[in-house]
Amino acid sequence: ELVNGGHQDLPALLSFKAYNPNATALATWVGPNPCSGAWFGIRCYRGRVVGVFLDGASLAGAVAPLLRLGQIRALAVRNNSLSGALPQLNNATASPWLRHLLISRNQLTGSLNISLDALVTLRAEHNGFRGGLEALRAPMLRSFNVSGNKLAGEISGDLSRFPSSAFGDNLALCGTPLPRCARAYNALGSDSSSNATTSIAAQSPSGGVSSSNGGFSKRSLTALMATGIGNGVLITVSLAVSVAMFVYMRRKLRSAKDASDAALCLEEEDKRNGSDDKCQKSGGLVCFEGGEELRLESLLKASAEVLGKGVSGSTYKAVLEDGIVVAVKRLSALQFPAGRSKAFDRHMRLVGRLRHRHVVSLRGYCNSNGERLLVYDFLPNGSLQSLLQANGGGARSLAWAARKSILFGAAQGLNYIHTFPARPGLVHANVKPSNILLDERGGACVSECGLMRYATNIQQAILPQAARCPPDLFLGRAAATTSSAPASSGGWHGYAAPELAPGAGASARATQESDVYSFGMVLLEVVTDHKAADGEEGGEGEETMGMVKIGMLCTAEAPEERPTMAQVLAMLSEFM
Numbered sequence: 001e002l003v004n005g006g007h008q009d010l011p012a013l014l015s016f017k018a019y020n021p022n023a024t025a026l027a028t029w030v031g032p033n034p035c036s037g038a039w040f041g042i043r044c045y046r047g048r049v050v051g052v053f054l055d056g057a058s059l060a061g062a063v064a065p066l067l068r069l070g071q072i073r074a075l076a077v078r079n080n081s082l083s084g085a086l087p088q089l090n091n092a093t094a095s096p097w098l099r100h101l102l103i104s105r106n107q108l109t110g111s112l113n114i115s116l117d118a119l120v121t122l123r124a125e126h127n128g129f130r131g132g133l134e135a136l137r138a139p140m141l142r143s144f145n146v147s148g149n150k151l152a153g154e155i156s157g158d159l160s161r162f163p164s165s166a167f168g169d170n171l172a173l174c175g176t177p178l179p180r181c182a183r184a185y186n187a188l189g190s191d192s193s194s195n196a197t198t199s200i201a202a203q204s205p206s207g208g209v210s211s212s213n214g215g216f217s218k219r220s221l222t223a224l225m226a227t228g229i230g231n232g233v234l235i236t237v238s239l240a241v242s243v244a245m246f247v248y249m250r251r252k253l254r255s256a257k258d259a260s261d262a263a264l265c266l267e268e269e270d271k272r273n274g275s276d277d278k279c280q281k282s283g284g285l286v287c288f289e290g291g292e293e294l295r296l297e298s299l300l301k302a303s304a305e306v307l308g309k310g311v312s313g314s315t316y317k318a319v320l321e322d323g324i325v326v327a328v329k330r331l332s333a334l335q336f337p338a339g340r341s342k343a344f345d346r347h348m349r350l351v352g353r354l355r356h357r358h359v360v361s362l363r364g365y366c367n368s369n370g371e372r373l374l375v376y377d378f379l380p381n382g383s384l385q386s387l388l389q390a391n392g393g394g395a396r397s398l399a400w401a402a403r404k405s406i407l408f409g410a411a412q413g414l415n416y417i418h419t420f421p422a423r424p425g426l427v428h429a430n431v432k433p434s435n436i437l438l439d440e441r442g443g444a445c446v447s448e449c450g451l452m453r454y455a456t457n458i459q460q461a462i463l464p465q466a467a468r469c470p471p472d473l474f475l476g477r478a479a480a481t482t483s484s485a486p487a488s489s490g491g492w493h494g495y496a497a498p499e500l501a502p503g504a505g506a507s508a509r510a511t512q513e514s515d516v517y518s519f520g521m522v523l524l525e526v527v528t529d530h531k532a533a534d535g536e537e538g539g540e541g542e543e544t545m546g547m548v549k550i551g552m553l554c555t556a557e558a559p560e561e562r563p564t565m566a567q568v569l570a571m572l573s574e575f576m
């Protein structure tokens, strides 16, 4: 590491320090050897600097010198005042080992001209980057966000696999996962057009329509979890558990050499040494693809609001320190008692692998001390339930094309789940409108795959038999609502298949056939609600009848008579 008598990485670090001669964070950057162990925020490996961790250190100047460090693998300088352009980064100009580049919330400008084979994390949100994304090539990228910049142009190729929240609030980005470039597609109808390109950061605090206490003021997730929503006994227990977990995690993190370092799972990656296992232990949180940056500590500290409470638990919208928004589901201790932990873990690891544009991605989960938290992508446009419930004719204004698109999307998501290579095959087990969420474009995403198979007291939540008839065809909205479940109950309601009814026996388990039944119930509600509200237009009457037929097939009494989701999808595609 010594070149001409000096440490090879010294010039780059001192160039950076020159911008910040009086910065407290860099006060320890003195002496000839950055790897002496005394330099704050520096991580070395075999005598070379491999990590620089200076988040929130009130630093100014250019980031370029740090990117000249020849062996750097992780650079985290979020929440500073760094400015100037990001240099062109490729395997010749930058460290070929650079895996994590976290530069969000600075004042960086210029274009994102990056072509790095090893790059896994690129967090560049909330800067002033301009231009397009065509010069961004990083085949290994798993965690990515460029929202809140001034980017424009088409999102194409590999980058399209990231969620729309990764691109939001830019000047003029378009193409999958954002609306098409030529003309913004708006599946939700006229009123929601402004939502189509809204960034996570710019969303309304209530996250669009939700079934819940919309006016809840923002508080930390720990505080909200501790307060609970309506369960006095759980307050103390959850507070104790949360505080215990928090303290435990803090101690663990403090013992680490550098707290920021922990955020990158760097050590784990070094240990795994190229293993392609995508799950990493991240401070008590098992994280999956796209959730690598999640830490339990920051989750618990996140500002949060209640989205709603169902039988399986409570769901919160949590805004993390770096502006990332996630939905955190805290499973009810009653429904998910501590036992069967291994089976639960196995299931979650499987669900964490589901990646489909019509399935809400699980980014991580935590299962310890009886506390079970699931972290999902936050979907900003509420659920199908909230759409159908919207009063003042809101549901009726949902265009026929949008209804078909939501059903088609949900069917694709379910079909993906059913055909996912797993033994035994995956079952959703709780298909209902509140578990069909809407993304930025109004596209449907199926949420909470398989959770209910691990609930133990679910029978208590089942509504009376009377609530389980399919909604009467062509009834008005009010009548249809009465015949299905009270939407706010959040329980296992009228969408569940008859073979799972109370009294069917403890051994009655949800199956792919019962999922098809529930989907059929949802379909009938969506289709008949429209007919009652809007009257016929063009070929819609015929289409309605055709769709109703599909719904009736799905809701056949005998499970074996129901079509598979693949068949349902094929039938639905006739109408798309």
Ligand SMILES: Nc1ncnc2c1ncn2[C@@H]1O[C@H](COP(=O)(O)OP(=O)(O)OP(=O)(O)O)[C@@H](O)[C@H]1O
Pocket (backbone or CB within 6 Å): 207, 210, 211, 212, 307, 308, 309, 310, 311, 312, 313, 314, 315, 327, 329, 360, 376, 377, 378, 379, 380, 382, 383, 430, 434, 435, 437, 447, 448, 489, 490, 491, 492
């Ligand atoms: N990932 C998410 N993004 C945005 N909103 C969500 C997300 N997950 C759930 N929600 C919303 O939060 C609310 C509560 O959801 P939750 O899953 O806790 O209850 P539920 O679906 O009503 O009942 P159940 O417990 O049976 O699933 C619902 O309105 C749901 O649409």
